[in-house]
Amino acid sequence: MTYAMHKAGGSGGRQRAFILPRANAEEAALVRDATIFPADTLLQVCAHFAGRSAETRLSRHRSAASQDRPSYPDFADVKGQAQAKRALEVAATGGHSLLMVGPPGTGKSMLAARFPGILPPMTDDEALESAAVQSLTSGYSASRWKMRPYRAPHHTASGVALVGGGSPPRPGEISLAHRGILFLDELPEFDRKVLEVLREPLESGHITISRAARQADFPARFQLVAAMNPCPCGYLGHSANKCRCTPDLVARYQGKISGPLLDRIDMQIQVGALPHEDLLKQADGEPSAAIAERVEHAFERQLARQGKANHALTGAEIDEHCKPDQAAEQLLRTAMTKLNWSARAYHRVLKVARTIADLAGSATITQPHVAEAIQYRRALRDH
Numbered sequence: 001m002t003y004a005m006h007k008a009g010g011s012g013g014r015q016r017a018f019i020l021p022r023a024n025a026e027e028a029a030l031v032r033d034a035t036i037f038p039a040d041t042l043l044q045v046c047a048h049f050a051g052r053s054a055e056t057r058l059s060r061h062r063s064a065a066s067q068d069r070p071s072y073p074d075f076a077d078v079k080g081q082a083q084a085k086r087a088l089e090v091a092a093t094g095g096h097s098l099l100m101v102g103p104p105g106t107g108k109s110m111l112a113a114r115f116p117g118i119l120p121p122m123t124d125d126e127a128l129e130s131a132a133v134q135s136l137t138s139g140y141s142a143s144r145w146k147m148r149p150y151r152a153p154h155h156t157a158s159g160v161a162l163v164g165g166g167s168p169p170r171p172g173e174i175s176l177a178h179r180g181i182l183f184l185d186e187l188p189e190f191d192r193k194v195l196e197v198l199r200e201p202l203e204s205g206h207i208t209i210s211r212a213a214r215q216a217d218f219p220a221r222f223q224l225v226a227a228m229n230p231c232p233c234g235y236l237g238h239s240a241n242k243c244r245c246t247p248d249l250v251a252r253y254q255g256k257i258s259g260p261l262l263d264r265i266d267m268q269i270q271v272g273a274l275p276h277e278d279l280l281k282q283a284d285g286e287p288s289a290a291i292a293e294r295v296e297h298a299f300e301r302q303l304a305r306q307g308k309a310n311h312a313l314t315g316a317e318i319d320e321h322c323k324p325d326q327a328a329e330q331l332l333r334t335a336m337t338k339l340n341w342s343a344r345a346y347h348r349v350l351k352v353a354r355t356i357a358d359l360a361g362s363a364t365i366t367q368p369h370v371a372e373a374i375q376y377r378r379a380l381r382d383h
């Protein structure tokens with residue numbers, strides 16, 4: 001027996017209460033409206049039900065989980081990189097997946113680690129789903145309640161570690177990142193087969209693990225943030241360090257990320273090396289709290305209009321909610337032809353433009369919104 005249940009608040013009360021082992025009480029107390037009675041022994045449980053006196057009744061658990069906004073690393077610590085920060089703000093607002101391309105030492109990991117701190121706050125349901133997956137492994141602590149998960153597996157991680165598996169099947173990094181961030185640094189170094197497996201959960205939000213004897217379905221609604229160098233040496237397009245990689249080598253390197261996977265990444269941005277004068281400056285970034293406020297406001301616009309984030313809009317919903325004005329549509333069509341986009345890529349740019357318009361408080365998608373969205377799709381070779 002792991003728990004007992006009884007009615008609290010008299011015979012007419014409809015509120016449910018749980019008797020649980022003391023070790024699980026803190027986690028269970030995260031469920032709103034549930035009353036928890038922690039017990040150390042079965043004798044205490046019997047006494048609780050049989051007893052009439054106050055001494056034998058179990059006492060109600062008081063949750064220690066903080067309801068304050070959780071604390072994350074802050075964007076205020078990041079020098080320069082205004083364009084990358086702007087792109088991350090857009091990605092956070094619309095839930096868009098993002099790939100950062102740039103030479104080593106430009107702070108791509110530092111930017112990624114600060115990303116969870118500007119996302120819209122977790123709802124109770126999201127926090128419970130996340131806690132439920134984490135508690136399947138050893139890793140849940142009630143002190144992390146409502147903290148967006150941030151998982152950054154190394155590129156040498158096995159397929160099982162990344163997507164889940166084993167016997168009995170256990171969730172992998174993509175599920176532990178459910179309702180949070182999966183950060184894949186040095187994306188081309190990951191096993192290509194493993195990367196291809198990401199395509200399904202990126203679309204569906206869950207992963208099915210099949211083993212000979214059993215099948216398991218785990219949630220995997222993560223937001224992908226990835227980073228990579230532009231070429232094997234890392235310095236392609238960088239003026240100070242000369243890159244000697246041949247075009248062939250560059251193509252092979254970038255080609256490790258397949259077209260279909262790239263197609264599913266909404267935004268691809270360049271993160272440049274900091275100009276020398278920026279390196280000497282103190283960190284002067286805008287604090288995460290200020291960015292988070294704009295993100296939340298623009299996120300609420302999306303919920304009010306369509307009940308979901310822009311990245312999750314389906315084909316028919318895109319037609320309904322992402323209508324560009326005439327000039328914007330013309331610009332988009334020109335870019336599509338010139339850059340040889342797939343229909344999928346076209347729709348992604350439109351969704352990102354919708355998010356940029358939401359941040360600007362604009363009901364209509366206009367030319368500047370589309371122009372910015374197009375910039376977020378030009379970091380790598382055309383595809």
Ligand SMILES: [Zn+2]
Pocket residue numbers: 231232233234235236243244245
């Ligand atoms: Zn190079």
